[in-house]
Amino acid sequence: MLLTGGAGFIGSQLARELVARGRVVRVLDALTYAGRAAHLSGVDCELVVGDITDPAAVAAALDGCGDVVHAAAESHVERSLTDPGGFVRTNVEGTRVLLQAAVDAGVRRFLHLSTDEVLGEVAEGALGPDAPTRPGNPYAASKAGAEALVHAWRKTHGLSAAMVRLVNCYGPRQHPEKAVPWWIRDALAGGPVPVQGRGTAARDWLFVEDAARGLAQALDCWQDGAIWHLAAHAQRPNLALCRAVVELVAARTGRTADIGFLPERQGQDIRYALDDAATRRALSWAPRVSLQDGLARTVAWVADEGLALWAEEG
Template sequence: MPELPDPARPAPAAARRFRRVLVTGGAGFIGSRFVTALLDGSLPGFGEPEVVVLDALTYAGNLANLDEVGDSPRLRVVTGDICDGAAVAGAMAGADLVVHFAAESHVDRSIEDAGAFVRTNVLGTHTLLREALEVGPERFVHVSTDEVYGSIEEGSWPEDQPLSPNSPYAASKAASDMLALAFHRTHGLPVCVTRCSNNYGPYQYPEKVVPLFTGSLLDGGTVPLYGDGGNRRDWLHVDDHCRGIALVALGGRPGEVYNIGGGTELSNTELTERLLELCGADWSAVRRVPDRKGHDRRYSVDFAKISAELGYAPRVGVDEGLAETVRWYRENRAWWEPLMKGR
């Protein structure tokens, strides 16, 4: 994993050293990148903490995502469900930092069956917050999404924008955000909430657009483009996202929300165009499909707050990041091919 550079303006609490970090969903896409960065020293300011991963290892959780640091004596992996109070209590014991990634996250799946999203994202988050009151960590970082704001035609959502989620997934994440902030206001739990834009990078499960399109195109297949292809998203490389979360863990103010963005907006058509070129394919590989139900037209977050307070700025440009990501999938077929076939 490339080293993530120090911010231009270090966080006020950059001297803090966490002894034990619990990472929920740490075998998933973003969580595993955060764990890897904690253990390989590429997140400045953390020292050498013990890292406990709590992951249910459902379809999107994969221990192979942690292969780069799997032999670390500072890593302990606990297989367990965040809705299971006993599993949560065992994993959180002694933790002075909790970083909560674990979630059901695929919008299409939430449209088909919202129940799993309510259970994991709402009830699971409540289980973690309840246990955190007993353990008393120095910081609890709840990782959320820009989708809780809903669609915006122009401009960018600030953190104090009222939430207006449109998919069952986004609604379940909005509920978990409100629970986390309520535990701060009611109980004084030192919670920070982060809301990121669309992530991409290596080890992303191939139901998401970048790995799905990349794998299909590398295999000479076709890819589905929703509607007119005009839906727009801000794209954030996973390593930039992890660095933003680290800054919030070290120096964010409890009770605050921090948007984390990538700074590059693309329509689905523009993203498809780039992936076609990188994979050596053309538009004959694209098939138009009916638009997703309730498909938000555009997301955009204003991340001036985290930049001003904590010195965050995205480091990985989207062209460089997409090229590196496609290269990784090209060179790591053994990781993604079984997952594509399993879908």
Template sequence: MKVLVTGGAGFIGSYYVRQLLGGHYPAFAGAEVVVLDKLTYAGNTANLAEFSTDPRLRVVRGDVRDPELLAEWMPGTDVVVHFAAESHVDRSISGASDFVLTNVVGTDTLLQAALAAGVSRFVHVSTDEVYGSIDEGSWSEGQPLEPNSPYSASKAGSDLLARAYHRTHGLPVCVTRCSNNYGPYQHPEKMIPLFVTNLLDGRKVPLYGDGKNVRDWLHVADHCRGIQLVAESGEPGEVYNIGGGTELTNAELTAMLLEATGSDWSMVLPVTDRKGHDRRYSLRYDKISRDLGYAPRVGLEEGLAETVRWYRENRSWWQPLKSHEGAFA
């Protein structure tokens, strides 16, 4: 079996690759894994260091928008797991072009290459942000897409392209939409690692607006298990929400991170709210639970403690990234 993982040197993609090569997904035991990653600021080959000499792994530096590169590496692929995306909302507000090019054009190029190669399974990894904001209740997979940021709009476009390739060409595509991920190896531009690393360095953390925006938190291990269930048994053409089942306001999460690092509220710096900041995200994930047996296993307290410990013990991984802080502060 050959599995092509785009964005496999990023946070979630690299976790998936490490789990696959580490034997945690028996259905893919012995698979050859090709990681295709542009290795932008968010991609890091150090995330795959423990398998750098494994003959089952090939890391190819390249862009999913490159049809010639895909024509070289896609043939013989059984499963594509498509993580590659520009994903930081603040960056998309500053400039949307890279998001449209990578997330929309890149996905289209990849889908076309998979179709030409006769790939038997294509998992397109997306986000709950495509649904927009919800004041009460939770989104099901049939919710209309109402994205509010350039990032989420570009992901919604890629989701619809994936659906269209299934409906038009019969390409066996499944789409997954997850809630907010956290865990080790996450780039310190995102909230949890930014706050943890700042606090470990005795620096204040920026809290948007009134801190009452609500997010559902999902450990990367649970997310990747959900993706693998879809890769193995998902119904082509279907969308599967993958949630963590723990909703917190940003202020509540901040309080947990302050406690975990031995800090207090004097370390919190209120900042002007982000443009178009969605108030609340909430996913229903009963479909993947019912149909594929998914359930989150990592509780938030346990997961946060593990994550804080990892950043505390792995300064050599994140300090070089933060030395370029001007790019994402």
């Protein structure tokens, strides 16, 4: 099978999960700033370096593949504020190229990774898979565009396709531009640890191993046309999560870093929430790692491996 974006954060965990389940995995990844070959060290899979917007590279990478799992994306909201065109190129045009190549190659099944952000801000409660998309930032808009293309290629070309929307994931091998590894790195360095606004924006936090298990289940329990929701039910305002990270780092270093406040993110969505009841039943899936344990494991990974990896490769 072909796994795009397999050298990134979630993709590299998913590669581990799929190989452990006996799948033969070929990764297609452009190795942007977010992807590293080292993320796949020890994983018995093939890595092809190529861009999903390049039809020839995608067609070659698809040779012999029955299934496609599409995890490649520009994924950082902050960057999408200054480079929206780059997000449309990779997340929309790249998905179009991949879908068309999958149809041309006669791919059996196409699983697309998406995000709670396509549904936009949710003041209270949680939204199910049929809620309308209302993306509130360019990243989310590009992911909503990708979802629309998946629906269209399924309907027009009969491609068997499904998608999984994930809440915020965290864990080993996440790029330090993202909140949790950023906070851990800065807390290990003594602080200050930055929080945007007053830290009131709330997210639901899913450990990456649980995310990868859910994604693999979506393949194993295939339902054409499904939109799966993977949530953790571990929602925290950013300030509370940051405090938890600072305490875990303090338990390791003996020093409690200060928290410093930055301006609020432009267009910040104050809360996202996915209703995942139907998905949990259909996929026999539920998270296994508590937020406290997942954060502790992430702190250990950053301290023991992440800092050295990031220093080595810039």
